[in-house]
Amino acid sequence: MSVVPKALEELIEALGQLPGVGPRSAERYAYFLLKTSRSKSDRLAQALLKLHDGVKKCPVTYALIDAKDEVSPLYDDNSRDKTTVALVADPFDIIALEKTSLFRGTYHVLGGLISPIDGIGPEQLHIPELKKRVKKDKVQEIILATNASVEGETTAMYIQQELAALKIKVTRLAQGLPIGVDLEYADQITLGRALERRQNVGE
Amino acid sequence: MSVVPKALEELIEALGQLPGVGPRSAERYAYFLLKTSRSKSDRLAQALLKLHDGVKKCPVTYALIDAKDEVSPLYDDNSRDKTTVALVADPFDIIALEKTSLFRGTYHVLGGLISPIDGIGPEQLHIPELKKRVKKDKVQEIILATNASVEGETTAMYIQQELAALKIKVTRLAQGLPIGVDLEYADQITLGRALERRQNVGE
Numbered sequence: 397m398s399v400v401p402k403a404l405e406e407l408i409e410a411l412g413q414l415p416g417v418g419p420r421s422a423e424r425y426a427y428f429l430l431k432t433s434r435s436k437s438d439r440l441a442q443a444l445l446k447l448h449d450g451v452k453k454c455p456v457t458y459a460l461i462d463a464k465d466e467v468s469p470l471y472d473d474n475s476r477d478k479t480t481v482a483l484v485a486d487p488f489d490i491i492a493l494e495k496t497s498l499f500r501g502t503y504h505v506l507g508g509l510i511s512p513i514d515g516i517g518p519e520q521l522h523i524p525e526l527k528k529r530v531k532k533d534k535v536q537e538i539i540l541a542t543n544a545s546v547e548g549e550t551t552a553m554y555i556q557q558e559l560a561a562l563k564i565k566v567t568r569l570a571q572g573l574p575i576g577v578d579l580e581y582a583d584q585i586t587l588g589r590a591l592e593r594r595q596n597v598g599e
Numbered sequence: 600m601s602v603v604p605k606a607l608e609e610l611i612e613a614l615g616q617l618p619g620v621g622p623r624s625a626e627r628y629a630y631f632l633l634k635t636s637r638s639k640s641d642r643l644a645q646a647l648l649k650l651h652d653g654v655k656k657c658p659v660t661y662a663l664i665d666a667k668d669e670v671s672p673l674y675d676d677n678s679r680d681k682t683t684v685a686l687v688a689d690p691f692d693i694i695a696l697e698k699t700s701l702f703r704g705t706y707h708v709l710g711g712l713i714s715p716i717d718g719i720g721p722e723q724l725h726i727p728e729l730k731k732r733v734k735k736d737k738v739q740e741i742i743l744a745t746n747a748s749v750e751g752e753t754t755a756m757y758i759q760q761e762l763a764a765l766k767i768k769v770t771r772l773a774q775g776l777p778i779g780v781d782l783e784y785a786d787q788i789t790l791g792r793a794l795e796r797r798q799n800v801g802e
Contacts, residue, residue, distance in 0.1 A: 401663050437647045486630070
């Protein structure tokens with residue numbers, strides 16, 4: 397005999413599919429949606445139903461865009477510099493970089509990082525499309541803005557080699573101490589990297 | 600100009616309503632639902648749409664039950680002892696107690712805990728219905744199975760007084776050291792309680 401009503405159990409199971417959501421969190425979310433007004437669960441249901449039809453990938457930058465748009469508004473925007481391209485792994489990395497308000501170039505989404513363990517090779521990433529953009533938009537600088545992880549480093553190195561023949565400037569996001577962190581709490585690898593890549597600040 | 604497509608933004612907002620889900624988690628869930636097959640998001644949407652119609656409260660125990668059931672199957676089950684009632688704050692507390700497989704009585708859900716700060720007074724809890732059950736089912740023992748928190752204690756004490764006139768056995772879940780915890784890591788209050796309520800094991 398089940399202790400949980402079927403409709404509730406189905407919702408708990410469906411919520412439990414989300415990344416990092418265990419059975420206890422799924423129960424808590426489901427109970428919250430049941431206790432609060434029906435409008436909250438309906439709103440979430442409608443948003444879910446509209447999701448896949450409302451979003452598509454930009455055919456140039458592979459960013460996520462409104463289904464009604466042709467290309468990414470960030471790419472379409474004439475005030476953005478098309479000759480500087482930040483290369484990111486996932487569409488959400490664009491949001492993180494946009495929040496800095498410091499980048500006026502355009503983006504290119506790889507669609508993942510090289511990770512043999514997950515079966516992702518370079519042929520699954522949008523690298524040919526990047527090369528096409530380099531020629532079409534006369535790209536002068538590509539900023540490798542991948543994670544500072546093993547996969548991020550591997551992908552950055554691979555792409556650096558792939559782009560070598562194009563003879564354009566290739567840069568990488570700086571690695572070092574995060575702002576506001578005490579030296580003694582920084583991990584060894586970060587601190588080692590900060591030491592290796594120490595920056596010249598005075599004579 | 601929005602960096603995130605509208606359909607995705609709406610989903611992130613709707614997911615952000617869930618308790619303890621911040622904007623970053625909501626983004627991660629939404630992106631996961633977009634990346635994986637449409638069937639996952641549709642399954643979640645359907646579960647949400649069916650939630651409120653598929654679940655109701657048992658009119659006797661106030662547990663959550665299938666809309667098609669009349670009373671809680673746990674209450675309806677003749678092998679369960681109706682004269683022993685575990686009093687819990689929320690329907691999900693029943694699941695926790697059922698997992699122990701040690702309780703053969705029935706449940707009564709209060710529907711919350713007394714908490715003046717949240718505007719919850721005793722009149723909002725299913726206490727009159729409990730008293731009715733005591734008479735109808737000839738209840739012999741009520742186990743106060745509320746949280747070991749301030750609200751849980753307050754509610755337990757209030758109900759203890761309310762039930763005093765009925766002259767039935769009222770018990771409370773034991774408080775003390777949780778199993779597997781080192782003495783030195785136990786908090787002071789728990790350790791103090793364990794000392795006060797020390798159990799006789801010899802003689």
